[in-house]
């Protein structure tokens with residue numbers, strides 16, 4: 324537990340934090356613990372849907388893990404004492420969110436609401452990124468959670484940017500043509516709608532806001548628009564910590580993100596995932612979100628194949644930004 328300036332205990336500290344971003348089917352307990360071991364300060368769970376969580380029963384395993392299971396025995400969520408886990412909910416209503424939060428509240432430090440997921444399953448149910456355009460529903464969910472949990476647990480949310488038209492996709496990049504330090508396209512103007520939404524979220528009394536700096540239709544290949552976070556930071560009260568999320572793959576990325584945007588903390592998804600995959604020699608084919616990444620045991624083969632094709636082989640200097648770099652909260656990313 325962190326200590327507040329007033330001397331009391333706060334459930335969470337977001338300033339200066341490096342968080343593991345929520346990732347469905349990846350952020351299970353073993354992965355979160357691995358990330359904590361490598362320096363992650365905050366560990367988001369994968370998104371779990373409120374009604375599924377509300378149907379869980381808690382038990383404690385022989386190893387002392389708190390386990391949440393459905394009646395058929397299916398494990399939905401587990402944690403260990405003192406894990407700094409932020410439980411992420413998929414929800415579309417305040418009462419449903421609170422019912423789910425109340426089930427796990429004693430085992431988590433924070434409850435986060437997912438407002439960025441673009442997949443149909445979420446948006447059809449009024450959850451995820453569909454909340455971005457439903458401010459009254461957002462207010463209902465956040466104020467309900469803050470009223471009930473505030474002070475005991477952090478209440479936070481994770482959004483995407485609201486701008487509608489995505490930029491034209493960049494030309495296909497390959498290992499051979501991807502620039503070492505890619506030029507970031509100038510940020511498109513952060514629209515008034517995004518700023519209005521974030522101000523409204525701040526007014527609900529949340530403890531932190533994480534911003535995935537992409538718009539809903541953007542894909543991972545579109546650069547995250549860090550500049551948008553700068554604008555959001557300027558318009559929100561300094562007392563609300565902002566976590567920047569998107570395209571943090573190296574220590575250099577992290578330094579630039581903090582210097583350039585005024586973010587209070589960072590949130591890594593693929594950066595943390597891919598670097599840890601390499602650290603355990605996971606086969607590159609199993610590294611779901613970066614099939615071009617030259618993972619350690621395969622680097623020599625990848626280099627040979629590139630040379631045979633007349634392409635620039637991947638080296639420490641020219642690796643693409645999505646390549647594995649151990650510096651991501653490993654080997655001193657946090658100096």
Ligand SMILES: Cc1cc2nc3c(=O)[nH]c(=O)nc-3n(C[C@H](O)[C@H](O)[C@H](O)COP(=O)(O)O)c2cc1C
Pocket residue numbers: 344345346347348349368369370411437438439440481535547568569570571590591592593594612
């Ligand atoms: C495999 C995978 C699963 C994800 N699951 C979630 C999720 O459950 N909740 C959520 O808010 N975002 C989810 N995301 C989005 C990430 O949290 C993050 O916003 C996005 O990947 C951008 O960060 P990055 O550039 O560091 O990868 C997921 C991303 C990946 C790659």
